[in-house]
Amino acid sequence: MTDPDPRPRTPSPLVLDFPEPGRRLEHAYRELHLAQHGTAEQKAVIGPFEGLPRPWDPATVKEPRQRRELWAWLEEFVSWLNHEHTWDVGGMIPLCWPLHPHLVHEIAVLADQRRRAGKALTSDALEEWNRYALPAFVDRMKLRLKSHCEERHQEWPGRARHTRHVSDEQRHRRERLYLQDEATRRQPDPESATAAPRLTLVDRETGEVQD
Template sequence: MNTDAAREPLVASMVRPFPEGGSMVRLAYRELSIAANGDKDQVKALGPLHMLPRPWDPPTCRRPELREQLWEWLEEVVSWLNREYTWDVAGAIPPCWPQHPHLMHEIAVLADQRRRAGLAFDSNAMEEWHRYALPAFADRMRNRLKDHCEDGHQGWPGRGRYARFTSDQTVHERQETYAADVRTTALGRKIEHKVEQESRPRLASVNLDTGELGDVPDGPQPE
């Protein structure tokens, strides 16, 4: 029998497992699990909970080592999605996805939800991911990208409009609108307070000898 490995056919797995992520990514998820399910001492040892990194929200991953592993994990996830769930090219995530902030945000959430579904003890979460999360992501991606990056990455089509949005003039106009709303709200509160004061019932005193009514001296009024 010939055992020459070079002459044996390569057997590829029919389906590939979902990427797990590096040690720092797994540690981040472990800390989040402790925050949600640990005892009082374990939770206290984590420090401020609002500072814990959330891999589904990349900006919260502030440590460089974790940030590096997060991008490596998401790169593996994108490759996995393009192989396991893409048949027509229209559904493929483009290779320039790291140059699209909207894709980076959404892929991180999609990866997190797929990871959670894979850890469940039944198939309900996986069915939800297949039925809602993945198709919704694909639809939003196609709607935003259209055909801009089919033959390579293209510059941001909305750059000019965003520049106008952040210009000094439009920022000033929005701030003036906000300030006008605050002034209107403050005036409305003053009017409400005045009406409330005028509509409060006033107490009267009764002279037990004569039966005459008189005003109660100024002071706290009943609510």
């Protein structure tokens, strides 16, 4: 069988290497490893574990240079993932993914799990990643994005609803509901139990007690 294209080709690998995080991120991973598996002396040097940056949760990476490395790594990871693990465009991560917080959160977890699976001494973790983690991520991405951002980024359709949700009016309304629920769990005051009943007015729309 002859090659239908006789032109010489530039040699290229059949698969691309998984992108590795930078030096500062690797340091963060090393500290996390020692926090789990290190000696008592090593754990004491690390200090409180609560403040350790966790690359799979971008909000915990506070140091600017380390955070810059995180974004660079995730950028490389998305390019690698789109090239190595997708064929139809419907499964590709859109180029505007940094503008989608839900994708940022999930991509960071997906990259971390793939890194861990690649460093394992057996193929079990990588099989789990291919069989469960990656397809589940793609399904959730398709469900949330639908047909948005196929050609260009589209603004958040839920922005108006979110703005109403965080408005002072709606926040105060929810706080009143929380207070009403809290009141049902308070222990009755023994002195007030013997006092004469007192009539109050309640706003039927908001549930607010009026004097």
